[in-house]
Amino acid sequence: MYRTHTCGELRLSHTDKNVVLSGWISKQRDKGFVVWIDLRDRYGITQLVFDEERTSTDLLENTRKLGRETVIQVKGKVIERASKNPNLPTGDIEVLVTELTVLNEALLPPFTIEDETDGGEELRMQYRYLDIRRNPVKNNLIFRHKVTMEVRKYLSDQGFIEVETPYLIKSTPEGARDFLVPSRMNEGQFYALPQSPQTFKQLLMVGGMDKYFQIVKCFRDEDLRADRQPEFTQIDCEMAFVEQEDVLNAFEGLTKHLLKEIKGVEIESFPRMTFDDAMKRYGNDKPDIRFGMEFGELNQVAQHKDFNVFNSAELVVGLSVPGGNAFTRKEIDNLIDWVKRPQVGAKGMVYCRCNDDGSYKSSVDKFYDQDDLAHWAKVTGAETGDLILVLSGETNTTRSQLSALRMELAERLGLRKPDEFAPLWVVDFPLLELDGETGHYHAMHHPFTSPKPGQLELLDQDPGAVRANAYDLVLNGNEIGGGSIRIHDKETQAIMFKHLGFTQEEAKAQFGFLMDAFQYGAPPHGGIAFGLDRLVAILGGQETIRDFIAFPKNNSGRDVMIDAPATIDAAQLEELHLKLDLE
Ligand code: ASP
Numbered sequence: 001m002y003r004t005h006t007c008g009e010l011r012l013s014h015t016d017k018n019v020v021l022s023g024w025i026s027k028q029r030d031k032g033f034v035v036w037i038d039l040r041d042r043y044g045i046t047q048l049v050f051d052e053e054r055t056s057t058d059l060l061e062n063t064r065k066l067g068r069e070t071v072i073q074v075k076g077k078v079i080e081r082a083s084k085n086p087n088l089p090t091g092d093i094e095v096l097v098t099e100l101t102v103l104n105e106a107l108l109p110p111f112t113i114e115d116e117t118d119g120g121e122e123l124r125m126q127y128r129y130l131d132i133r134r135n136p137v138k139n140n141l142i143f144r145h146k147v148t149m150e151v152r153k154y155l156s157d158q159g160f161i162e163v164e165t166p167y168l169i170k171s172t173p174e175g176a177r178d179f180l181v182p183s184r185m186n187e188g189q190f191y192a193l194p195q196s197p198q199t200f201k202q203l204l205m206v207g208g209m210d211k212y213f214q215i216v217k218c219f220r221d222e223d224l225r226a227d228r229q230p231e232f233t234q235i236d237c238e239m240a241f242v243e244q245e246d247v248l249n250a251f252e253g254l255t256k257h258l259l260k261e262i263k264g265v266e267i268e269s270f271p272r273m274t275f276d277d278a279m280k281r282y283g284n285d286k287p288d289i290r291f292g293m294e295f296g297e298l299n300q301v302a303q304h305k306d307f308n309v310f311n312s313a314e315l316v317v318g319l320s321v322p323g324g325n326a327f328t329r330k331e332i333d334n335l336i337d338w339v340k341r342p343q344v345g346a347k348g349m350v351y352c353r354c355n356d357d358g359s360y361k362s363s364v365d366k367f368y369d370q371d372d373l374a375h376w377a378k379v380t381g382a383e384t385g386d387l388i389l390v391l392s393g394e395t396n397t398t399r400s401q402l403s404a405l406r407m408e409l410a411e412r413l414g415l416r417k418p419d420e421f422a423p424l425w426v427v428d429f430p431l432l433e434l435d436g437e438t439g440h441y442h443a444m445h446h447p448f449t450s451p452k453p454g455q456l457e458l459l460d461q462d463p464g465a466v467r468a469n470a471y472d473l474v475l476n477g478n479e480i481g482g483g484s485i486r487i488h489d490k491e492t493q494a495i496m497f498k499h500l501g502f503t504q505e506e507a508k509a510q511f512g513f514l515m516d517a518f519q520y521g522a523p524p525h526g527g528i529a530f531g532l533d534r535l536v537a538i539l540g541g542q543e544t545i546r547d548f549i550a551f552p553k554n555n556s557g558r559d560v561m562i563d564a565p566a567t568i569d570a571a572q573l574e575e576l577h578l579k580l581d582l583e
Contacts, residue, residue, distance in 0.1 A: 002073060002103075008044025012092045014078040019095060021046060022073045022103065024133065025066055026113065035063050036094075039074070042138065047081070047094040048074055054096055062100065069106035069113065069130075075099040126560045128551055140548045144536045147262060148215055151235055151532075154257045158250065160211040160237065165200035167217070171510065172198050174446055176220035179230070182576040193219035196529060198446060199514050201238040202486055205525040206517045213237045215532065227545055229533065230557050237483075238527035244469050244485050247526050248272075248425055251481065255423060255473065262539050265421050270473075272425040279396075283317075283403030285429070288477025290422040291415035293319045293406050295399070296380035298390060307367040309348070313392035317402055318350075320380040321409055324387025325353045332387070339391065339405055346401045352376055352388040362388075407477065416476070418541035424474045428452070431459075431468035432499070440501055445470045447496055448514075449484035456492065459499050469526070480535045483528025490518045 003022045010019065026040035034051040050063050066072065076097040085091030110126075111119025113133045124131040131137050152162065171178050174195035181191040194200075196218045204212045214236045222228060239247060252270050259265045271289070278285050281294045298316040310316045321327075327335075332351055339346035352362035352373050360373035368376075373388075382388050391402050410416050431451050432441040441463050443449060451459070452467045459466055469485035487493045493515055497507035508515070533545040546552040553559050573580060 006043035007039050007041040007046040008089060010046055010078055010090050010093050010095070012080060014093065015080055017078045018075070019078055020073065020075050021048075021095065022071070024106075024113075025068055025070045025072060028066070028068070030064060035060060037063070037066075039072070039095075040133070044089055046090045047085075047088075048076070048097050049079075049094045050097055055098075059097070059100060063097075066102070067106060067108060069109055070102060071104040071106065073101045073103055122554065122560060125552070125554055128561050132550065137547065140536075140540060140542075141550055143540050144532075144548050147258065147536050147539060148532065150258055150261050151213075151215065151254065154254055155213045155235075155237070158211070158253070160213040161209060162214055163204055163209060163212050164214060165194070165197040165204075165216070167193055169194050169200075172196055172446075173443075174198065174218075174220065175442070176222045179219045179221050182578055184576050187577040195220050196234060197236050198448060199511070201236060201527060202448065202514065202522075202525065203517055205238055205240045206520065206522045208240075208523075210240050211238075212527075224555055224557065226555070227543070229545065229549065229553055231553075232545070233532040235481075235530040235532050235535075236527075237529065238525060240523040240525045242485070242524070242526050244427070244471065244526065247483060247485070247528055248427075248471060251473065251483075251528050251530075252423075252425075255475075255481075258535075258539065259421055259423075263419075263421065267421065267423065270423045270425055272427055274428040275426055275430065275467075276428070278426050279399060282406070283399030283401075284477075285426055286472065286474040286477060286479045287403075287424065287426075288407065288410065288416065288422070289424055290417065290420050290476060291410050292381070293321065293409065294381065295319055295402060295406075296376075298376055298379055301372065301375040301379060302368070302390070305367045305372065307364055309350075310392050313394075313398070315395040315398045316390060316392040317398055318376060318380045318388050318390035319402060319406060320354075320377070320382035321387040321389060321413075323385055323413075324389075324409075325355065325385050327387055335389070335405070335409075338408060339401060344401050344404050345397070346391050347393070349405075350390040350392075352382075352390070354382050354384050354386045354388065356384050358384060420476075422476055426472045426474055427470075428467045429470040429472070430464065431455075431466040431470070432463050434464060441499065443496075443500060444468065445482065445484050447500055447511075448486045448493070450487045450492070456495065459495065463499060471528075473528070473530070475535070475538055478534055478538055479531070480538065481528050481530040483526065485524070485526035488518060488522040488524050490515045493518060 001020060004020045007021055007023045021039055023039040023041035025037055026045060027038040029036045037048040038045045039048050050060050074097045076095040078093050079096050081092060081094050109130050110123055111117050113130060115135050117134060168181060168191040171192045172195050176195055178192035183189045183191060197214060197216055201212055216234055216236050217231055218234050219231050221230060256267060259267060275285055278287050283295060295317050298318055302310045302316045336349045339349050350364050352360055354360060354377055360370055362368060362373055376388055380388050391398050430444050433444040435442055449468045449470050452469060455466045471483060472479050473481035487496060533548055536548045537543060537545045
């Protein structure tokens with residue numbers, strides 16, 4: 001038997017017990033006449049003691065030679081510690097060792113296995129198995145397990161059935177490129193890895209499964225963006241005989257359950273906001289509503305004076321920074337520089353101080369008098385002591401610039417508190433989105449999303465105006481879930497494909513199986529998918545999803561531990577009927 005107890009288990013009540021422990025040497029302290037070892041496993045740390053009085057000389061000498069991270073097994077007796085460590089659950093006791101076996105030696109790790117390590121990100125990724133021994137990473141993985149268990153428990157209790165869908169499939173359009181797998185047995189043909197199980201979960205509804213979920217890997221070959229993983233995990237769900245309201249209620253239930261079980265946070269009901277409102281009030285379809293700084297549109301009160309920058313703008317929009325009048329001139333200049341950085345791209349920014357005596361002082365005093373500025377304050381909700389910041393230009397661009405500024409300000413002012421949770425449903429998304437580059441419309445969510453009742457006709461006249469039965473669940477400024485009520489009849493689906501630029505033949509070749517299935521009694525259905533990695537990170541009070549994935553890829557999509565992707569040899573290429581021409 002390797003062990004009678006784990007390294008996190010022993011307490012004063014075990015005093016005088018003979019125990020066997022196994023684990024890794026985490027630390028060694030040698031005081032000459034006495035040696036202590038911190039023995040570590042997943043469950044904790046137990047102090048081992050060896051001394052001249054009670055330990056054989058051989059054992060004491062051998063113990064001195066052991067390096068960090070050596071895997072050992074010890075036998076000994078639990079004794080009360082002379083100086084207790086209240087920071088350690090096992091801190092009242094130590095184990096006086098009588099026998100030690102080295103189970104495996106260890107090379108010196110390339111970084112220290114401690115909570116605060118000296119290893120850089122890349123090095124830790126390369127030796128991820130060592131990184132996982134560190135508490136922060138280990139605890140994140142345990143936390144993730146806890147969340148997924150709660151998800152499974154809750155959904156199963158609600159009558160959802162977990163069904164696995166295949167990974168070797170045909171393209172499912174979720175707006176990214178597919179990862180492709182060449183087929184050895186079918187020359188010249190390829191599988192695609194699923195961007196999501198979208199079509200399969202719809203087919204499960206046609207199959208009468210009624211309520212489905214799956215915690216499932218999805219694969220998207222996207223250009224690199226910070227904190228995206230080419231493979232990631234979704235909690236994928238679908239329900240039959242539902243309207244939007246039913247889906248929102250079901251998954252508000254799941255989210256509430258998680259917040260309560262995992263964070264002890266109870267939220268009565270989640271607010272809802274239309275996409276249009278979110279854009280108008282926050283410049284963003286996933287607003288962080290833990291703090292205010294809502295937008296105020298100033299066209300009415302700021303145009304038609306003599307300030308041409310505003311007069312020529314499609315949108316003049318501002319927000320009020322609470323307490324912002326305390327910013328120094330230098331701090332304001334720094335914010336102006338911040339919005340002018342190429343990543344944000346504003347040409348400039350107007351500001352107005354709301355002084356304690358009720359007067360205003362703006363950077364455009366030449367054009368606006370106190371009455372004008374009082375209007376600005378009213379529209380942006382500014383009070384004495386605040387600072388109004390105003391941007392102008394083309395509507396969408398200006399909104400997204402001000403939104404970036406709002407988030408930056410919140411960060412600087414410490415308003416994005418990780419222990420506060422503000423969920424929000426954003427509903428009524430546009431069905432289609434105009435691609436600026438190609439001039440074509442594409443599905444904003446995916447091509448299986450249904451338009452709002454009665455809006456199908458609008459598709460011909462004003463495609464951009466059609467609203468969809470599509471919704472996102474936003475948590476603290478992050479989209480954690482998104483879904484829709486689906487099209488469930490062949491005719492509507494065909495109209496959608498037509499508007500998305502598919503010929504009839506293309507639609508049939510790619511999605512004929514789904515359209516066929518719709519002819520065999522497809523129930524009305526809809527669903528949602530949550531991004532599990534991000535959900536777990538946010539619940540864990542952190543932002544980086546990589547820290548919650550056991551073996552993540554780096555920012556270039558590489559697994560630096562196993563060194564993938566990698567070239568393959570000529571024989572394998574040939575077997576797959578592939579020729580590489582790397583010139
Ligand atoms: N398949 C969708 C996605 O991955 C989710 C859904 O519509 O249920 O975003």
